[in-house]
Amino acid sequence: MATEAAPMDEKAKRMRDLLSSFYAPDPSISTSNSSISASFDNINSTSFDADQYMDLMIKKSNLEVLLQRHVQMAAEIKNLDTDLQMLVYENYNKFISATDTIKRMKSNIFGMEGNMDQLLQKIMSVQSRSDGVNTSLFEKREHIEKLHRTRNLLRKVQFIYDLPARLQKCIKSEAYGDAVRFYTGAMPILKVYGDTSFQDCRRASEEAIEIIIKNLQTKLFSDSESIQARAEAAVLLKQLDVPVDSLKAKLLEKLEQSLDGLQIKPEEASKLVEHDDSSNDTESNDQHPAKIHEDAVRGFSEAMRAYREIFPDSEERLFKLARALTAMHFENMELYIRKRVSAADFLGIFRIIWEDVVLMDEVLPEAALSDLSAEAAQVTLKQFVARTFSHLQQDISDTLLKFDINQKEAVEGEILKVILEASQKAVLQGTTNIFQDFRQLLDENAGIFIKMRDLISGWIQKGFQDFFRSLEAQFLVLSGKTSASNDIEGKSSDKIHAGLILVLAQLSVFIEQKVISRVTEEIAASFSGGNSQAFENGPAFIPGELCRVFHAASEKLLQHYIDTRTQKVSVLLRKRFKTPNWVKHKEPREVHMYVDMFLHELEEVGKEVKQVLPQGTFRKHKRTDSNGSNTTTSSRSNTLHSDKMTRSNSQRARSQLFETHLAKLFKQKVEIFTKVEFTQESVVTTTVKLCLKSLQEYVRLQTFNRSGFQQIQLDIQFLKAPLKETVEDEAAIDFLLDEVIVAASERCLDVIPLEPPILDKLIQAKLAKSKEHNNNTVSS
Numbered sequence: 096m097a098t099e100a101a102p103m104d105e106k107a108k109r110m111r112d113l114l115s116s117f118y119a120p121d122p123s124i125s126t127s128n129s130s131i132s133a134s135f136d137n138i139n140s141t142s143f144d145a146d147q148y149m150d151l152m153i154k155k156s157n158l159e160v161l162l163q164r165h166v167q168m169a170a171e172i173k174n175l176d177t178d179l180q181m182l183v184y185e186n187y188n189k190f191i192s193a194t195d196t197i198k199r200m201k202s203n204i205f206g207m208e209g210n211m212d213q214l215l216q217k218i219m220s221v222q223s224r225s226d227g228v229n230t231s232l233f234e235k236r237e238h239i240e241k242l243h244r245t246r247n248l249l250r251k252v253q254f255i256y257d258l259p260a261r262l263q264k265c266i267k268s269e270a271y272g273d274a275v276r277f278y279t280g281a282m283p284i285l286k287v288y289g290d291t292s293f294q295d296c297r298r299a300s301e302e303a304i305e306i307i308i309k310n311l312q313t314k315l316f317s318d319s320e321s322i323q324a325r326a327e328a329a330v331l332l333k334q335l336d337v338p339v340d341s342l343k344a345k346l347l348e349k350l351e352q353s354l355d356g357l358q359i360k361p362e363e364a365s366k367l368v369e370h371d372d373s374s375n376d377t378e379s380n381d382q383h384p385a386k387i388h389e390d391a392v393r394g395f396s397e398a399m400r401a402y403r404e405i406f407p408d409s410e411e412r413l414f415k416l417a418r419a420l421t422a423m424h425f426e427n428m429e430l431y432i433r434k435r436v437s438a439a440d441f442l443g444i445f446r447i448i449w450e451d452v453v454l455m456d457e458v459l460p461e462a463a464l465s466d467l468s469a470e471a472a473q474v475t476l477k478q479f480v481a482r483t484f485s486h487l488q489q490d491i492s493d494t495l496l497k498f499d500i501n502q503k504e505a506v507e508g509e510i511l512k513v514i515l516e517a518s519q520k521a522v523l524q525g526t527t528n529i530f531q532d533f534r535q536l537l538d539e540n541a542g543i544f545i546k547m548r549d550l551i552s553g554w555i556q557k558g559f560q561d562f563f564r565s566l567e568a569q570f571l572v573l574s575g576k577t578s579a580s581n582d583i584e585g586k587s588s589d590k591i592h593a594g595l596i597l598v599l600a601q602l603s604v605f606i607e608q609k610v611i612s613r614v615t616e617e618i619a620a621s622f623s624g625g626n627s628q629a630f631e632n633g634p635a636f637i638p639g640e641l642c643r644v645f646h647a648a649s650e651k652l653l654q655h656y657i658d659t660r661t662q663k664v665s666v667l668l669r670k671r672f673k674t675p676n677w678v679k680h681k682e683p684r685e686v687h688m689y690v691d692m693f694l695h696e697l698e699e700v701g702k703e704v705k706q707v708l709p710q711g712t713f714r715k716h717k718r719t720d721s722n723g724s725n726t727t728t729s730s731r732s733n734t735l736h737s738d739k740m741t742r743s744n745s746q747r748a749r750s751q752l753f754e755t756h757l758a759k760l761f762k763q764k765v766e767i768f769t770k771v772e773f774t775q776e777s778v779v780t781t782t783v784k785l786c787l788k789s790l791q792e793y794v795r796l797q798t799f800n801r802s803g804f805q806q807i808q809l810d811i812q813f814l815k816a817p818l819k820e821t822v823e824d825e826a827a828i829d830f831l832l833d834e835v836i837v838a839a840s841e842r843c844l845d846v847i848p849l850e851p852p853i854l855d856k857l858i859q860a861k862l863a864k865s866k867e868h869n870n871n872t873v874s875s
Contacts, residue, residue, distance in 0.1 A: 255281055259299035266306055274307050275331045308337055316345065324394075326401035347412055350398060354416065357391055357451075358423050359431075359444060385447060395420075396454045403458070414462040417455045421464055424448045425471035432479045435486050438532035441479055442539055445472070449543065472543055473550065476536070480554045483532060484562040487525040492569060494521040495595065495602075511594045512706040518602050522610055530617050537621070552622045556636040559614055563606070563641045567648045570599045576655050593659045594703045600652035601707050604773060607645040611638050653771055657778060661785040664696050668786075672793040678844070680803035686813045686861040687806065693786070694817055700782050701821065704775040711774025711823075769824075780822040787831035794838045804843040811835050813858050 137143060152161065258281050265274035278300060285297045311328040329346060399413050428444060449468070456464045494517050498510055533555050537548055544551075571577040574596040615638045671689040771781050794807065811832050818832075819825050840846045849857075 251284065255284055255293050255296050258296060259303055262300060262303035262307070266303060266310070269310075271307055271311055271331055272327070274303075275334050278304055279334060304335065308332065308335060312337075316349070326394075326398035330401050330404070346402065347406075347409060347416075350395075350402065351416055353395065354420050354423065357388075357395055357420060359388070359427050359447065388447065389450065392451045392454055396458045399455070400458045410459075410461070414459060417459050417462050417464055418467060420455070421448075421452055421467055422471065424451065425468075425475050428475050429478060432475070432482050436479070436482075438535040442535060445475075469543055469546070473547065476547065476551065477554050480533070480551070480558050481561075483529055484558045484565075487529060488562060488566055488569065490525055491518060491521050491566065492573070494518045495573060495598065509706050511598055511703060514595070515598045515601055515707055518598065519605050522602070522606060523613075526610065526614055526617075530621070534621060553635070555622045556618060559618070560636045560641070563611070564644065566606075567603070567644050570603060570648060570652065574599050574652055574655055575659075576651060591659075593656055593663075594707075596652055596656040596659060597703055597707045600649050600656060601773070603645045603649035603652060607642050607649065611641050611645070614638075649773070650771075653773065653778065657771065657782050657785065660696070660700050660782050661789065664693060664786045665789045667692055667696070668790055668793050672797055677797045677799045677803040680800055680806060682802045683806040683809045683849070683857065685857060685864075687810055690810050690813055691865075693814070697779070697783060697786075697818075697821060701775070701779050704778045708773055708775050708778060711772060711776050776823040780824050780827075783818055783822050784824075784827060784831060787828070787835065791831065791835045791838050794835055795842060797842060799839055799843045801843065801845040801847050804839050804846060805849045807839040808836060808848055809854060809857055812854055813861060 138148070152164065156164070258277060261277050262274050265271065265277070281300070285293060285300070290297075311332050314324060315328040315332070399417065402409060403413055425448070428448065431444065432441065452464050452468045456462070495514060498514050498517075533551070536544065536551055568577070573591070575591040615636070618636055667689060671687070769781075771777055797803075799807065815829075815832060818828050822828050
């Protein structure tokens with residue numbers, strides 16, 4: 096392509112040179128410059144010397160180059176001939192076209208001179224007739240104009256004579272604006288002829304104007320008149336040349352006092368956004384509070400416009416009043432949103448405030464009310480978002496606490512299940528409603544909202560982050576795990592029902608697994624982005640962090656529930672072991688009643704977790720000794736008792752203690768305390784383990800005689816069967832029950848266990864008694 100472009104450029108250049116040489120009047124004028132003409136190699140130059148050029152070519156070039164140059168020059172000559180031929184053809188065509196055009200022009204112009212002469216004659220004829228008409232009507236026209244001037248003068252005179260009557264009519268109808276307009280229009284004539292021809296008219300008019308001035312002054316200081324009416328009165332007085340500068344302080348003070356009536360008070364804000372769809376007539380719309388407020392603000396704006404014209408030096412005072420009204424609007428707005436306010440009502444009040452700002456800004460643009468309102472609107476809107484989350488948190492708390500949980504309802508009924516379902520619904524429905532309200536904020540078309548959309552999205556994201564953190568803290572306070580702060584109210588720990596703690600734990604799991612993910616999806620769909628200014632005091636919405644927070648909270652609350660239940664059993668065990676004198680204990684006659692109370696507490700735990708927690712995979716874990724047998728400590732105690740019946744008490748005690756410690760050395764190690772899972776079986780098993788561990792510690796603190804040891808043996812033996820039916824880790828329970836017997840034997844002065852027949856007899860008697868008691872309870 097590059098090789099083809101060069102010949103085309105050279106050809107175009109050659110054509111330009113040919114045209115220039117053809118049309119140039121002076122041979123010295125050509126496109127070749129002085130440097131080219133001075134060159135011997137430039138064949139197009141006028142100073143080209145052919146002989147000198149040939150000599151130079153022969154000296155510098157060989158035969159092959161000369162032949163190439165010959166062929167090249169022959170081609171150039173042929174091209175030049177062709178170009179000249181084309182140039183001649185083109186010029187010939189142009190000459191023919193010009194000739195044809197000239198012929199057509201001559202044929203079109205032929206006959207035009209005669210037409211022009213006829214047109215000139217007709218114009219002259221029209222002009223002569225027009226002059227004749229003007230001459231004949233001149234006198235009549237002068238007479239008509241004179242009559243017209245006389246008529247206008249008579250009208251003015253008639254207006255002057257009718258002026259007193261007109262002013263009186265205006266006084267009666269209180270049309271003071273028309274009266275001032277009539278009087279000021281007649282003043283030029285009255286000033287000139289008022290002392291002569293129109294003396295009576297002037298006197299009557301001045302008397303009427305004095306009455307009007309008094310009425311306007313009265314209206315100006317009347318509290319019953321609107322602000323706009325007072326401003327109009329001030330303007331009319333100034334048109335009548337009445338000095339009003341002395342009234343400036345009073346007028347501006349009245350205007351300032353009117354601010355109180357223009358405020359949107361919190362208790363009246365809801366009325367402004369109410370819409371009566373049943374009545375659409377104009378009369379009812381005029382009585383609507385929003386319409387009344389709009390008219391009042393419009394009158395206030397017009398008053399400021401009038402005072403600004405009347406008192407030019409009072410602009411700063413007017414600016415201050417307008418800013419004060421704007422600030423009061425947003426201060427009242429902040430008070431209004433302290434209570435529960437929907438997004439629709441909030442936007443309704445906000446639109447009213449913004450319309451007020453626009454009205455005042457049109458009158459006083461220098462006051463910069465738009466900038467002031469934008470800053471205040473950011474603060475108010477941010478508070479509304481925060482209040483919305485606060486109300487949602489309060490709703491969830493009220494849902495959790497509105498049920499009066501007592502022990503009977505928590506165990507026999509399903510009140511905990513009802514509370515859990517209600518609280519889950521409150522969280523889900525509450526977040527859904529919040530998203531609907533916040534979408535209305537983003538969909539608002541007001542200019543200030545469009546500018547703040549990024550900020551609103553950022554506030555919503557940070558609001559959810561703070562809301563979930565605050566909710567987690569409130570759960571811990573409601574459970575009694577942490578103390579209440581100033582922002583979060585809680586109950587005293589002794590008034591908190593353990594079932595509520597379990598509900599809070601499961602609710603935390605629900606929020607972690609379902610609510611946070613749903614909120615994340617909604618934010619990504621509708622509230623993504625956000626301005627960095629919204630995150631200046633903390634991070635944006637971080638779902639992973641919140642999931643970790645609620646996961647940790649659920650584990651804390653579940654452990655707190657287990658600790659609370661275990662603590663209650665521990666109080667029962669402490670009373671049991673500190674009350675009697677175990678050294679002087681009598682022979683056991685039956686299983687002690689604390690066993691029934693202990694089993695009753697565990698039964699309550701089972702019923703509570705059944706309402707709240709899911710059922711897990713129930714697996715029985717049995718303990719085996721190192722030799723592979725499944726014998727328990729109780730069976731070993733019975734074996735020791737049957738083998739050593741003939742030994743003395745001291746020998747039996749020493750032998751039993753020795754064999755007990757020996758058995759502990761060879762016993763398979765059992766993992767007692769494992770991680771608590773959110774299943775019914777795991778919670779019940781962990782509670783039983785902690786209770787048995789407390790029982791073991793209380794046993795270690797006492798000193799038993801033989802009867803006391805036998806009582807402990809009887810109670811533990813009775814507990815084995817119901818506990819194994821309740822828990823999933825049978826091996827650990829076996830181990831802990833054995834530990835209680837071992838601890839009692841270590842603290843016993845005379846270790847002689849009960850014989851198996853006696854032990855079985857007492858246990859069967861207790862079971863029969865319990866069965867009879869249950870039958871009587873059911874029948875009653």
